Structure formats: C-alpha cells, structure tokens
Amino acid sequence: MAALTKMTAVEAKLFLRDPGAPITVLGIPLALLLVFGLMPDSRNPDPKFGGHAPLTSLIAPMSVTILLAMLALTLFPTAIATYREKGVLKRLSASPVPPTRLLTAQLLVNLVAAVLVVLLIVGVGRLALGVALPGNPGGFALSIVLGTVSLFSVGLLVAALAPTGRAAGGIGAAAFFPMLALGGVWVPKEALPSFLQGVADVLPLGATLNSLRETWNGNAPGVVQLVAMAVFAVVGIALAARFFRWE
Template identity: 75%
Template sequence: MTVLTKLTAAEAKVFLRDPGAPAVVVGIPLALLLVFGLMPGANEPDPKYGGHSALATVIAPMAVTILLAMLALTLFPNAMATYREKGLLKRLSASPVPPSRLLAAQLLVNLAAAVVVVLLIAGVGGLVLGIPLPGNPGGFLLSIVLGALALFSVGLLIAALAPTGRAASGIGSAVFFPMLALGGVWVPKEQLPVFLQHVADVLPLGSTLNALRATWAGDSPELLQLGAMAVFAVGCTAIAVRVFRWE
C-alpha cells in the first residue's frame, strides 16, 4: 500500500468520524433538491427555461454546485489550515513523507465525497422526483470537472493564506456567500441585470452552475463559462503554490 493510499484512507476515516461534515455535505444538497423539487409545478415544462422544468435546469444543478462549493471553499481549506495550526504540516515536513501527499489525500477525499453526493442527487432526483439525466452528458462531465478544479483551486488559495482553521472558515464564508448572490443561485441568471449576468458567468461558482444548467437541459456550455473556470483553476493554483506555507 502506497503512502498516498494510507494517507487517503486515514483522511477518509477522519472525515467520516466527524458527524457534522458528512451530514452537511449530504444533507444540504439533498434537502434543497427535495424541498424545491416537491413544490407544485417544479417538474413541469416552463417557457422561462426553454420548455424544460425548473427542477432539471435550476434546482438539480444548483444542488450539485452548492455541494462542490461547500467542500471546496469551507471544508477543505478548514482542514488544511487546522493541520497547519496544530503543527501537523510542520512535523510532516521533517519526515520522509512530503506534506504534499497530505494535500493530495485531502483533495481525493473531498472529491470522492463530491462524486458520491452527485450520484445521490442524480439517483434520488430521478427515482423520487423524475428528474431526467443531463441531456448533454459530455458537456456536463466537462463542466463539473472544470467547475470542481476552479472551486478547489480557490479553496487551495484560502488554505494557503489562512493561518488557522477558524480563519479559513471565515475567509471561505466571505467568498462563498457573495458568490451565491452574484452567481445566479439566489436569483436565476436570467433575472439578473445584464452586467451581473456576465459576472455570474465569470465567477467560479456561477460559471459552474450556469454551465451545468445548460448541459442538463441538453445545450452546450458557453465558452466564457468554460474559459473562466479554466483561468481560475490555473491562476489560483499557481498563486497558492507560490504563497503556500507548511507552517
């Protein structure tokens, strides 16, 4: 068994032993899906969404995007900053195991949690609410991969800068909630002013959400959305690598 495999297994146990993290990661997206999905007319075709239902083109993509954002912007940086605060990263830097392996293990655990919950959202949505699978599966897969990379790169930057777990949670929340407002979560992108519609397509959370909305409806994501996600993924990762401190 490799060092990375052992570290990933250990981090997975830590993640699962904290009853709050799995409950939040699974509970909030599924609660959003069920609460809004059971509203009258949610699964009926709506001209506002190109003849598709609000459930398939707004609610389900929103649940997936909020899941990725919670993992990337709050849980992941909080865990890494807490390890720095407790001196674990410093001790690892003096051992034969490079601290980067712990970073990789944390990313793998969070991405695995994301995959599980996305499958739950698709399964529960299909069986209970009758949500169709994404109409453009290739575009959906590309959008969710780029979206995860963009959001986790922002989380990595937060983890690089935050000295403590509490600071990481505060910074993550300060990034997360404005992105909800400007990304088309609280108000669908179509109802935002034209300028803010472009902002929603550029921010990592908004570009992920709106690309998933388009692909779930069978359309293609916009190049602006894909480009914005790629730029954030590369840019934030490059900055985080330069400023990251293990102690």
C-alpha cells in the same frame, strides 16, 4: 503509493467521524433537491427557463454546484489550515512522509465525496422526482471537471493564505456567499440585472452552475463559462503554489 493510500484512508475516517461534514455535504444538497423538487410547479415546463422545468433547469444543477462549493471553499481549506495551525504540516516536513501527501490525501477524500454525492443527487433526482438525466452528458462531465478544479483552486488559495482553521472558514464563507448571490443561486441568472448576468458566468461558482444548467438541458456549455473556469483554475493554483506555507 502505499503511504498515500494509508494516509487517504486515515483522512477518510477522520472526515466520516466528524458528524458535521457528512451531514453538511450530503444533507444540504439533497434537502435542496427534495424540498424544491416537491413544490407543485417545479416539474412543469416554464417559459422563464426556456420551456424547461425549474427542477431540471435550476434546482438539480444548483444542488450539485452547492455541494462542490461547500467542499472546495469551506471544508477543504479549513482542514488544511487547521493542520497548519496545529503543527501537523511542520512535523510531516521533518518526517519521511512529505506534507504534499497529506494535501493530496485531503484532495482525494473531498473529490471522492463530491463524485459520490453528485451521483446520489442525479440518482435520487431521477428515481424519486423523475428528473431527466443530463441531456449532454459529455458537456456535463466537462463542466463538472472544470467547475471542480476551479472551485478547489480557490479553496487551495484560501488554505494557502489562512493562518488558522477559523480564519480559513471565515475567508471561505466570505468567498462562498457573495458567489451564491452573484452566481445565480439566490436569484436565477435570468432574473439578475443585465450587467450582473455576465458576472454570473465568470465567477467560479456561477460559471459552474450555469454551465451545468446548459448541459443538463441538452445544450453545449457556454464558451465564456468554460474559459472562466479554466482561467480561475490556472490562476488559483499558481497563486496557491506561490503563497502556500507548510508552517
């Protein structure tokens, strides 16, 4: 446990020393929330969103989801693949500290960053913009947990397959941007063609976003969304364990 704590502290310092990572993780979600939240009609009820304000029904959940997806699909797999590329994982395999501890430390750093920024988004949204707190906190927490696990399982699979950090970044982006388009980020799910609305509820990013939208509005998360997130989590972790290489 002491070795894991020290390694996690080192990974946290490296994460914070990289100016791009904190700015990306903190800046993009908060910028989305504040820029769209300051638009004139964002806090007015809109029939297109079931009588809820777009800020609560779409923008705040979207900020949280994009944060989780950036950490899971780009930053985390790129860091792990870079360690493989530079031989760090191989050297650890010959030391008393197993490489799995580095993987665990990286996961912990990213998960702590996700929790802190989610709390910051909710807090800033509430204090600065008057965003209502999630109406179904239990469902919101469940959606956050399942969404995080499902997205990080995809990121772990990317880390397992990518030979280099640059390749991991490319594969992660190739997964990230189509899921933005099909998951209801670029175009809200309600505005997608009917045959794509089902796709938005089963892809990990879309399932997370639309489940958070429902629970933020006080509704129960969709069963299809919860099942999709759970299935992606199980399949992604199983495939990552099958194909992951330390060298």
